[in-house]
Amino acid sequence: MSELVEASPGRDPHPLYSRLRADHPVHWSELLGSWVLTRHEDCTSVLRDSRSFASDWRRIGEDVPEPMLSIQTVDPPEHTGIRHFLVDAVRAIDHRALEETIARQVDARLKDLGARDGFDFVADFAEPVALHTVTAFLGVPPIDLDWFRPVSQAIVDGMDAGIWPEKAGPAVRARALLAEMSADWLADPPGGGLVGYVAAHEAGSGISRPVLLNTLRAVLHAGYESAGRLLTGGMAALLAEPDALPLLARGDLARAVEEIVRFVSPVQADGRACVIETTIGGHTIKAGDPVTMLLGAANRDPSRFAEPDALDFSRHPNPHLGFGRGAHSCLGQSLATLQARIVFGTIAAEHPGIHATGRAVWRGNLTLRGVARLPVSLS
Template identity: 55%
Template sequence: MDPILDLARPSILRNPYPAYARLREASPVFWHELLGSWVLTRHADCLAVLTDGHRFASDWRRAGEDVPAPLLSVQTLDPPEHTAVRHLLLDGFRAQDHRGRQEELEREIADLLAALADRPSFDLVGELAEPVALRSVTAFLGVPAPALDWFVPMSRTVVDGMDAGLWPEKHEPAVSARAQLAEYAGGWLADPPKEGLIAHVAERAPDSGVAETVVRNSLRAVLHAGYESASRLLGNASAALLTTPGALDAFRADPATAVDELIRYDAPVQADARVCVADTELGGVTIRAGDPVTLLLGAAHHDPLRFDQPAELRLDRTPNPHLGFGRGAHACLGASMAIRLAGSVLGALARDHPDARAVAEPIHRRNLTLRGLDRFEVTLRPRVGEEART
């Protein structure tokens, strides 16, 4: 079978890291015909591409590609255009009342977990990770959260489209879903809220030199990327903690270090892409200008040349130079927000519900670019015959 398509087999999707290791051992840099791209599997090579904006572009117009205006955003532009919109958003991030919002969110998380604890079991993805992630990112933006049953399927369709290089039939539905998201976000600048990131950006955007379409597209990207990265991180991390003996107890010792390890161990972002704009040698292979490059970050996170015993979940691992939020000019804007959210949810689980455990195997979605769960049935109750720990 094709070594990349093989990653979507259910048996491998549950744990793709041995398959990544086989790819890395066979050829750490190789050409994949179906993707029409070079594929990188080592940490050092992925890091080199992420941090070399001169030779590897996020803006495919630098390689002569036509990029439609609706796709131009902080995610797809390179400096100097990228610099202006990134600074606009970063200033907005820094201006928010992070502590006040965090305290409010932690109260909501505690209340939600208390309600879920009364039930025999529940779906951690649909009833905890997704609603909490959506509430968190929309509160940060300053807008009401849309209905989950409308937003989640649309967001998932956009993510499915990220794998359209392997499954072309996913492209058109993703284009349609992205257009719906754009329409939803379109009125934010015309009628901004009084508080939150959108309010800050709307006030300063006219004097920023950034085109309104780019500002609008970037705010839409913050909504979608913030939700997806946070919800998938919560699902993946919870699955790791609740299926690894002793992990929930170990998490309490140093939550910040533990979250970093959970990101490395089973990161939401498994792949990223760039286009080469100047001939470069990587891993003994010459990558020519115009060649696409796919970075298998999931493989990089389990590279034994960079991480000791990478298959082990070590919640005290330090240093931990994972690439889960990217590096360089395009490092994730909302990384700190996602880390705080994961620390709050997982910390509440470990502190207030030490008997939490899986009651069924986690079920993964067939996504290779963004890794996440479709469903994960858990309980917060002690086992029958056991008293709850305090």
């Protein structure tokens, strides 16, 4: 892992992942102070086993700051109640209206950008579309992107605090700031969307107020960052392959998006704490040991995916771990894939001449990988 950290920001991690899978698929990293898993089978087994492996580090005696406690970080049985509550909230949303809202936003923004000689696909398209989509999903007023962008990035940087500890404090403060915004939403709730449902049913939910606020914060942040980085990484991958967009336009769009999720893997890593001593790959993982799953490596595991380094829009089944697995699988995966289908489908059908006018510049983040700049032209 030190090789990846010391390299230039945004370096392609997959050559290193390939070597780790082949030579050290389960190993202890002194740099991370954690066991590191790279195989699909091993990562899947840990993700599914919430009894032996904790997302909630309080289960091994760690002190977890209140802004960190959300649907993403609490375990069953506490997690079960809040997940069922949020699943009901998602089901209550008018998904047809949401789809139409996303499509109108995508069409309008592409029409405006098409009048330019070129633009940055990240700042001018993907980020505003992702923020507009998640606020429509939540049912809340628009959020100023210039204010939100650095707050969100502080949280992303904090995901790498195991390597850069100085990133932890700003990330906790940024999470608390967005949780305060969630409280404001519930104080004056909208009539619809996820927040409208939560406000109307909170009293009987049995969910603590801090966890509920942090969960709304987590939905906002993941809907912007994870889903947005899927758009930027996906577009970079599509533009790097001359035949990718025509193939996508002619094929099964739903399968194509799942393949883009696998190939890009915006969430490159996820962590757990071992609660019950377990053996993985011949190694004993002791209670209290941290475990890091390199999902980006698992999603290119040749023992699970034929020709893993190729985009194959017909790949089926496609058991990627891009949205996790088990109790903590991504609650917003349907929103992320809906947005991606609309964006990539619209571009492939209506703007087949889109092309890069410069190289993609990747962010230096390791846990949540994404593109910082991607200059393109529609003409």
